[in-house]
Every structure is written in structure tokens, then in C-alpha cells.
Amino acid sequence: MKYKFDFGALAEYWPQFVDGALLTLEMTVLSTVSGLVVGTLVAIGRRSENKLLSRLCGAYVETVRNTPFLIQLFFIYFGLASAGLRLPVVVASVIAMVFNVAAYTAEIVRAGMDATPRGQLEAADSLGMSLPQIYWHIILRPALERVYPALTGQYILMMLSTSVTSQISAEELTGIANNIQSNTFRSFETFIVVAGIYLLLTLILKAGFWGLGLALFTRRRRLGTSL
Amino acid sequence: MSAVIELKDVHKSFGQVEVLKGVSLAVERGEAIAVIGRSGSGKSTALRCVNRLETIQSGEINVCGHPVHDPKLDVRKLRLDVGIVFQSYNLFPHLTVEENIMLAPVTVKKLRKAEARALAAQALARVGLAEKAQSYPEQLSGGQQQRVAIARSLAMQPQVMLFDEVTSALDPELTGEVLRVMEDLAKGGMTMLVVTHEMGFARKVADRIVYMHQGRVWEVGDGSMLANPQTPELRAFMAHDL
Amino acid sequence: MLAQPFTLAHVGYMLNGVLWTLALSALAFVFGGIAGFGVMLLRISRFRAVRIASLVVVQIVQGIPLLVILFAVYFGLGIFGFQVAPIIAAGVAMMIYSAAFLAEIWRGCVEAVPRTQFEAAECLALTRWEALRKVILPQAFRLAIPPTVGFMVQVVKSTSLASVVGFVELTRAAQIINNSTFQSFLVFGIAGAFYFAICWPLSAWSRTLERKLHVGRH
Ligand SMILES: Nc1ncnc2c1ncn2[C@@H]1O[C@H](COP(=O)(O)OP(=O)(O)OP(=O)(O)O)[C@@H](O)[C@H]1O
Numbered sequence: 295m296k297y298k299f300d301f302g303a304l305a306e307y308w309p310q311f312v313d314g315a316l317l318t319l320e321m322t323v324l325s326t327v328s329g330l331v332v333g334t335l336v337a338i339g340r341r342s343e344n345k346l347l348s349r350l351c352g353a354y355v356e357t358v359r360n361t362p363f364l365i366q367l368f369f370i371y372f373g374l375a376s377a378g379l380r381l382p383v384v385v386a387s388v389i390a391m392v393f394n395v396a397a398y399t400a401e402i403v404r405a406g407m408d409a410t411p412r413g414q415l416e417a418a419d420s421l422g423m424s425l426p427q428i429y430w431h432i433i434l435r436p437a438l439e440r441v442y443p444a445l446t447g448q449y450i451l452m453m454l455s456t457s458v459t460s461q462i463s464a465e466e467l468t469g470i471a472n473n474i475q476s477n478t479f480r481s482f483e484t485f486i487v488v489a490g491i492y493l494l495l496t497l498i499l500k501a502g503f504w505g506l507g508l509a510l511f512t513r514r515r516r517l518g519t520s521l
Numbered sequence: 522m523s524a525v526i527e528l529k530d531v532h533k534s535f536g537q538v539e540v541l542k543g544v545s546l547a548v549e550r551g552e553a554i555a556v557i558g559r560s561g562s563g564k565s566t567a568l569r570c571v572n573r574l575e576t577i578q579s580g581e582i583n584v585c586g587h588p589v590h591d592p593k594l595d596v597r598k599l600r601l602d603v604g605i606v607f608q609s610y611n612l613f614p615h616l617t618v619e620e621n622i623m624l625a626p627v628t629v630k631k632l633r634k635a636e637a638r639a640l641a642a643q644a645l646a647r648v649g650l651a652e653k654a655q656s657y658p659e660q661l662s663g664g665q666q667q668r669v670a671i672a673r674s675l676a677m678q679p680q681v682m683l684f685d686e687v688t689s690a691l692d693p694e695l696t697g698e699v700l701r702v703m704e705d706l707a708k709g710g711m712t713m714l715v716v717t718h719e720m721g722f723a724r725k726v727a728d729r730i731v732y733m734h735q736g737r738v739w740e741v742g743d744g745s746m747l748a749n750p751q752t753p754e755l756r757a758f759m760a761h762d763l
Numbered sequence: 764m765l766a767q768p769f770t771l772a773h774v775g776y777m778l779n780g781v782l783w784t785l786a787l788s789a790l791a792f793v794f795g796g797i798a799g800f801g802v803m804l805l806r807i808s809r810f811r812a813v814r815i816a817s818l819v820v821v822q823i824v825q826g827i828p829l830l831v832i833l834f835a836v837y838f839g840l841g842i843f844g845f846q847v848a849p850i851i852a853a854g855v856a857m858m859i860y861s862a863a864f865l866a867e868i869w870r871g872c873v874e875a876v877p878r879t880q881f882e883a884a885e886c887l888a889l890t891r892w893e894a895l896r897k898v899i900l901p902q903a904f905r906l907a908i909p910p911t912v913g914f915m916v917q918v919v920k921s922t923s924l925a926s927v928v929g930f931v932e933l934t935r936a937a938q939i940i941n942n943s944t945f946q947s948f949l950v951f952g953i954a955g956a957f958y959f960a961i962c963w964p965l966s967a968w969s970r971t972l973e974r975k976l977h978v979g980r981h
């Protein structure tokens with residue numbers, strides 16, 4: 295093999311790599327927060343006694359979970375554009391990501407809520423708590439605590455799939471990489487570097503979620519057990 | 522007569538905790554030994570050391586001529602000579618009773634299927650379960666499962682059988698059927714090391730009884746030892762037990 | 764630029780893409796499964812160093828986007844001097860990705876089989892490999908079917924990324940049609956429906972299997 299690796303050619307592009315990584319993180323944080331809120335609402339909707347609402351939420355979750363993110367992204371970005379609404383790529387990307395991750399969130403959170411012991415509901419009911427109070431204290435908070443590992447795992451996967459938005463020219467990390475490799479012709483090296491940066495982001499997110507979990511769920515920390 | 526199982530000053534620790542603190546014991550061929558003692562006294566650990574489910578820190582264990590303490594021991598050869606039955610049966614749930622028994626003879630001893638099947642039938646007859654050959658473990662009662670586990674060990678024709686509280690998980694009415702099988706085995710001349718809480722069995726069947734206390738062999742004797750304990754510890758143990 | 768009308772011929776073109784999507788999925792699943800099985804064996808090796816090394820490799824693969832793996836493979840194979848066919852690059856990348864995930868799924872299943880089963884097998888003088896083959900894997904297999912079928916959905920969806928190296932599977936076919944018809948909602952809607960038609964039955968099947976397994980184990 296005659297190939298000579300040349301990572302040096304990439305050195306001058308480091309500010310762009312950083313920008314790309316930052317955009318990836320921003321998009322991730324934005325979609326995590328929005329996805330959690332929307333997904334939780336969908337989960338509640340899915341458990342609703344209202345058949346229509348429940349079916350609708352179910353259909354949404356199934357649709358998202360059984361189609362590729364790339365198709366969802368194209369559908370939203372190119373679809374809206376063809377209808378005359380040209381969104382900035384980053385906006386379209388975040389919308390698609392929220393649309394996508396909320397469905398997974400809903401499924402995970404619903405499983406957590408379904409695991410609420412019956413006795414607790416009856417106890418709360420007999421204490422005269424209102425429905426929103428019951429929902430928040432008895433069902434939702436413990437559910438989120440229960441599914442926290444699954445949920446954060448999903449958000450890390452979502453961070454990785456931000457790379458897909460490069461396909462509508464979002465200049466996040468992978469998009470940046472595409473630009474750089476076409477300038478430097480150091481394609482392989484570029485993607486090795488980018489792979490390393492993604493790994494770093496994955497580790498940062500894992501550590502962040504772990505710390506956040508400790509801060510949020512003091513009870514679990516004290517007991518040292520999963521619920 | 523030489524001992525088939527011999528422990529000499531065996532020490533075993535889990536991390537910082539020393540569980541066996543110099544255990545010595547010799548079992549002659551054809552002897553049935555009952556090992557009794559409080560929970561946590563190290564009975565199971567001693568038994569597990571005998572067939573190398575645990576490795577020891579110091580001392581010697583010889584079983585049927587295998588130096589069990591030797592790190593270079595061929596564990597498989599040892600296991601060919603030593604059968605063990607656990608409290609939790611540990612039958613293979615995906616195999617029928619017959620397949621459970623045939624697995625090791627076919628896989629390890631390379632017996633032909635027909636030979637192994639005959640062996641299984643023989644072993645099942647010995648534990649009184651000939652008609653259950655085609656059942657799956659979950660279709661059997663606890664006592665029946667435990668008898669299958671014994672048959673599975675017997676089919677390998679071991680020289681020594683180890684039993685670790687094999688009736689502890691069973692309802693009282695199922696305990697008897699398992700103990701009877703073990704009694705038959707003892708009468709048939711099988712060398713047995715039996716950890717048990719069944720004092721009746723120890724008294725009636727065992728040639729000798731070993732009382733373990735705090736990781737040591739505290740007292741050894743025949744059935745009469747339970748009626749007149751020599752040490753205050755055994756006396757206290759018996760008082761509690763009754 | 765003049766938009767072409769969307770016709771049945773376009774649907775036919777997409778159907779052709781569906782075939783390639785299925786082919787790539789099968790390729791990724793079969794080879795990923797074979798490699799994944801090997802990696803799973805490493806993950807449960809009795810040697811600590813092997814376990815750790817394979818864990819690190821799996822974590823690395825799972826910490827990089829499939830798209831980046833795909834580019835790295837595509838360009839990486841390219842530097843050996845020969846132009847790689849997109850299906851090869853996509854197949855290799857998908858194999859790496861599937862292997863990492865399947866290995867972890869299956870390791871979980873193997874470890875869900877009680878340790879005492881392994882002990883019982885060893886006490887009957889079975890070797891480690893015999894115990895694994897005759898006792899542990901058959902039990903793990905039952906546990907593994909539902910999540911493995913579930914992962915097939917993941918594989919099918921991921922093949923859409925192969926479009927970026929110019930492999931004309933369903934997503935790429937849809938993109939090409941979109942570029943000439945500009946009927947984006949319709950085109951990507953239909954493509955999505957095709958994916959749904961492949962994936963949803965798998966998801967439903969996986970759920971059914973999962974339920975049956977739980978009933979079977981009380
Ligand atoms: N794998 C292990 N790791 C750490 N400690 C252990 C392990 N196995 C046993 N021990 C400890 O060793 C001691 C002796 O255990 P062992 O199981 O041999 O007792 P036993 O006499 O069989 O008790 P029981 O009647 O309850 O079965 C106990 O304190 C136990 O906690």
C-alpha cells in the first residue's frame with residue numbers, strides 16, 4: 295500500500311471542526327429537551343381514555359419508529375419547500391429530530407408509566423390528590439426515573455443521527471467534514487478525525503447524563519439502587 | 522483402605538473473609554458422610570472446593586487420585602469421577618428429562634445415542650421416574666426434578682457423589698422421596714458427601730457425621746454424636762434445631 | 764427546470780429500490796450476524812483482556828454515527844487504489860454496525876441464562892464450549908429472537924444511509940425522482956410507506972414474540 299496518511303493537512307481546519315461539533319451539540323440539546331416534552335405529552339395522550347387521541351398518538355409513534363430518519367428529514371425539509379416554505383436547514387433539521395425522537399421518548403416513557411404499581415394509584419386517589427397531581431408525583435416522576443437509562447441511551451443515539459442532517463447541508467460535524475474533505479482531498483483522514491470527535495461527544499454526553507441523573511434523582515443515589 | 526476424598530488443612534477465602542480455616546477430612550470408599558452446621562459455617566464452600574467449583578488458597582484436596590489443589594489439574598477428568606447435586610436442581614429447561622440425562626454421556630463420553638438412552642432409562646428407574654423420560658423439567662414437581670438431577674449425575678457413573686442441601690427447596694411431603702433415593706444410593710455402596718439439614722437422615726443413613734462451625738470441622742462422630750454432643754457449639758446447634 | 768409529472772413508472776422505479784433495500788438489509792444482517800456472533804463470543808470470553816478489548820471496540824463502533832462509518836469505509840477502501848462499488852462499502856459499514864449491536868443484544872441474552880446452568884454443565888464434565896453450545900446458547904437463542912427481529916427493523920431503516928454513497932436503494936430512488944418531479948411530500952411519503960410496509964410487520968412480530976416469551980416464562 296502506497297498510501298501516506300496526512301493528518302497535517304487538516305490542522306488548519308480545526309476551528310471548523312469545533313464549530314461543527316458545537317452545532318451538533320446545540321442541535322442535540324435542543325431536540326433532547328423538546329423531544330422529552332413532546333414525547334411525554336404523546337405518552338400521556340397514548341394512555342388517554344379518549345380512543346381517538348390514543349390511536350392518533352399510537353399511529354404517530356408507529357409511523358416514526360418504522361421509517362428511516364433520513365426519509366422523515368427529506369419529507370419535512372423538501373416537502374415544506376415544495377409547498378413554498380423554505381426553512382433554514384438547521385431549523386428543518388431540529389424539527390425533524392424532535393419529530394423523530396419524541397416518538398421513541400413516548401414509547402420509553404409510556405413503558406415507565408405502565409410500570410406504576412396499582413396500589414400507589416389507589417393510595418394517591420384515596421388521599422384526595424387531583425389528577426394532575428397524581429400524574430406528576432405518582433406516575434410521571436417515578437416513570438422518568440425508572441426509564442432514565444433507556445431515555446438517555448436514546449438521546450445519545452439521536453446525537454449520532456444528527457450526522458444525517460448533513461444530507462440537507464446542515465453544517466454540523468458531518469457536514470463540515472464533507473466540506474473539508476472536498477477541499478483537502480484527505481477524505482479518509484477527515485472521517486477518522488470526525489469519528490474521533492463523535493466518540494468524544496458520546497463520552498461527554500454519557501458523563502453529562504450520568505451527572506444529571508445523580509443530581510436529579512437523589513433518592514436513587516441515596517439508595518444506590520435502580521427503582 | 523485409602524481415602525477417596527481427602528482434605529488436608531484447607532483454607533479458602535473470599536476476598537478478605539476466610540470461610541474455611543483449615544478443614545481436614547478423609548472419606549473412605551463406600552462411606553456416606555453427612556455434613557451439618559449453621560448457615561454460613563462453610564459447608565457449601567467445602568463441598569464446592571471438592572469438585573473445584575472454588576479454588577483454595579492453601580492445603581491439599583485429593584479426590585479419587587486427582588490433586589484438586591493443583592492449578593494444573595485436568596478439571597474435566599475430576600468431574601468425570603465426581604457427581605454433584607444442588608439445592609436448585611439446575612436441570613436444563615430446554616431438554617427433556619431423558620435428554621438432560623443423555624447430554625453428558627453423549628457429549629463427554631461419546632456414547633452412542635442408543636447406549637445413552639439405555640443408561641438414562643436405567644438411571645431413571647433407580648430414582649423411580651422411568652415414566653417421565655419424555656417430560657420437560659417444568660412439568661415435574663420439585664421432588665421429581667431433584668430425582669432427575671440425581672439420575673443425571675448417576676448416569677455419568679461417578680465414584681463419588683456430592684449433595685448440597687438437595688431437599689431444602691422442597692415441601693416436606695416431597696423431601697421423603699428424595700431422601701429415600703439417597704438412602705438407596707448409600708446402601709448400594711456409593712461414596713457420598715451430603716450437606717444436609719435433615720437430622721433424621723444424618724442419624725439414620727450416614728456412616729459418620731461432620732459438624733462444621735465457623736469454617737472448621739468442629740466435631741466428627743457417628744449417629745450417636747447428635748444425642749450426646751461433645752462440644753457446647755454442637756449442643757447449642759442441636760438445641761436450636763429441635 | 765421543468766417539473767415532470769409523477770407517474771406509475773416512478774413507483775416502479777421505487778419498487779426496484781425496495782428490492783435493493785431488502786438485498787442490502789439481508790446482506791448486512793447475515794454478515795453482521797456472523798461477525799456479531801463472533802464478537803459476542805469475545806465479549807463473554809473467559810480472558811479478561813479479550814472481554815475488555817472487545818468491549819472497547821463495540822463501544823467505539825456504537826459511539827460513531829453509521830453515516831461516518833460509511834464514509835470512512837467508503838473512502839478508506841478507496842485509498843487501497845480500487846474504486847469500491849457502493850454496495851460493497853455500504854455492506855461493509857452496515858456489517859460493522861450490525862455486528863456491534865447484535866453482539867451486545869446477544870451477550871445480554873447469554874448472560875440472562877442463569878450462571879447455575881453453566882455450572883451444572885461443567886459439573887457434568889462438559890467443556891466450556893460444549894456447555895455453551897448444548898446448554899447456554901439454546902436457551903439464550905429463545906430469549907434472543909424477539910430483540911433480534913426488532914433489530915432487523917433498525918437494519919432496514921439504516922440502509923437508507925447507503926444512498927449517500929450513491930447506492931440506488933429506496934431512499935436514493937426517491938431522491939432521484941424528487942429531483943425531477945418536485946413532488947416531495949408525495950415522493951417521500953410513498954417511500955416512507957414502503958419502509959413502513961417492510962418494518963411494521965417486523966416490529967409487530969417482534970412484539971408478539973416478546974409477549975409469548977413472557978407468557979412462557981410466567
Ligand atoms: N462466592 C462467594 N463470595 C463471597 N462470599 C461467599 C461466597 N460464597 C460463600 N460466601 C460466604 O462464605 C461463607 C460460607 O458460605 P457457605 O455457603 O459455604 O455456607 P453454608 O454453610 O453452606 O451455609 P448455608 O447453610 O446457608 O448454605 C458465608 O459467610 C458466605 O457469605
Ligand SMILES: [Mg+2]
Pocket residue numbers: 564565566685686
Ligand atoms: Mg450452603
